Amino acid sequence: MTWFLVRRIGQSILVLLITSIVVFLLFFVGPGPGQVARTFAGRLGTAARIAQIKRELHLDQPLYLQYSHWVWNLMQGNFGYDFYKGEPVSTAIASAAPATISLVIGAAIIWISYGVFTGVISAVRSRSLMDRSFTASALFFYSMPTFVLGLSLIWIFAYKLSPVTTFFPFHGYVSFTTNPGQWFEYLILPWLTLALVTAATYTRLTRTSMLEVLGEDYIRTARSKGMKENRVITRHALRAALTPVVTLAGLDIGTALGGVIIVETLFGIPGLGWTVIQAIDTQDLPIILGITILAATFVVVANLIVDILYAVLDPRVRLY
């Protein structure tokens, strides 16, 4: 187990290192020589300012030195300074993160419970009317681009039903600590949007996985012991069928924490995705770099956690 952990963590660090090289090449080397300092200096940067930035970022040194300076700063938590307000990128990230975390965790609770529930019903009542309608709606929402679903929900709940329901604000965000009630109200539509688009995959995966498990010998054994069907499904089948679902959920949550660009832009939630889009708009390079690296870290860490969980939960997984 220790060897597996060491190996797996080493692998993750390697992937992160390569990712940082790729990002570095894309943003520092890609634009061409001299361009980066000019971008960092902003639109009105003077020649002296550009020269100063070149020195500060070590852009006058060979590439491998530039890179190692950049990574060394990153590892100390120094993501650089945003060049409009001059505040540290880590501050911008810290102020954007709670909104994204609220959005993702809330939506994940909905999409996992809805996806698993419909998947189990579909598998148990396979080929019934319910199965067909659940799988058809899964395909429908899977095909729906996020912004189309989000705009439709806003249209229906915030405009069409506005005389009936007045409790659906659809633009902005109130932090949980400020007002928990408003926090909830503002997040209902974003949660639904993100959850419905994502849940489709979970319905399909749970259904397939359940159908597979329900055909196993030990399910027949459990039934022939005279065990109640509900118990067979919840205690025996579901537990085994959930393993791939847990894997997928870990990866999806990890990816989403890096910023849910479309949903955040659509509903005006000042999270990481919204921040990065604003930064791209204003060419605020340090913020783009910081959030990209952070998002990559979330994905790699989620991968790592899922692999370890998998090994712990399922004794058949070989630890090597």
Next chain:
Amino acid sequence: MSMPELESAGISETLIEESGEAPASTKIEGRSPWRLAYERLRRDRAAKISFGVIILIVVLAIAAPLFAHITGHGPNQQFINIGENANGGPVAPSGIFWLGTDNNGRDLFIRILYGARISLVVGVLATSISVGLGVLFGLTAGFIGGFVDTVIARLIDVMLSIPFLILAVSIAYISGPSLWLVIAIIGVLSFTYPARIVRGQVISIKGREFVEAARALGAGPWRIMFVDILPNVMAQVIVYATLLIPLAIVAEASLAYLGVGVPPPTADWGSMISDASGYYQYGYWWFLLFPCMALLITTLSFNIFGDSVRDALDPRGAGIYV
């Protein structure tokens, strides 16, 4: 083997008696797996309908100039007088503008038809790039194995760890958006999915007897890779390609929605929806509804068709949408 041959071999009597079917007059036809898959697909109602819709969309996209000629409205032509209401807003669907106009007084119907061209071109070309790269990398990694496999696997991990939209939006923003750039970004960034599928398939196939037989016959690695192994992973590749097309279409629309897709004034569903999102609240419902419907119908029919293709090619598989 046909019946006379069986009879001459002297085993037909017993065979037919034992199986109790196949009257002597029926010819046994050798059908390839592809033919079987095609016949399964032809019996599938959902596949037929979705394929029909896809063909209809393609025909409409090709015929866009024809409709522009019939209505007399160009895709980027602004009708300041009749295409805008007193407040400068879009006008509702009518005999002149079949699906109404947009915020610039342009014919929405014609723009949706021209938008279909962008979606389809991006969907097909980006998918071709990603499938091509995926097959190349997956085949190499799976077949050669060892160090090459490790390098490619880590490369895929890296690609998967960088969030697609952040990367795509920043690249498009830095280098200035254009149609070809959008195609290249989507195609290159999504090669990881087919690559992983192909790699897994190749690893399971390369240990099989027919590959050993080919090697024993003196076939070189190139021949084994492309003549013996590749045809056996093609079924999976085709399934993935059909399911990647709608993903590429959605990715393109998302980039356009975020303002870094094909630059205006080119008609594009994503940017039309983005424009409409500032208007539909004020009663201009058609401006949002019709581009959304076009996008949804397209992705939905590709997804339904892709699912049917998968069921047809792999009847033992999940087969969810029966």
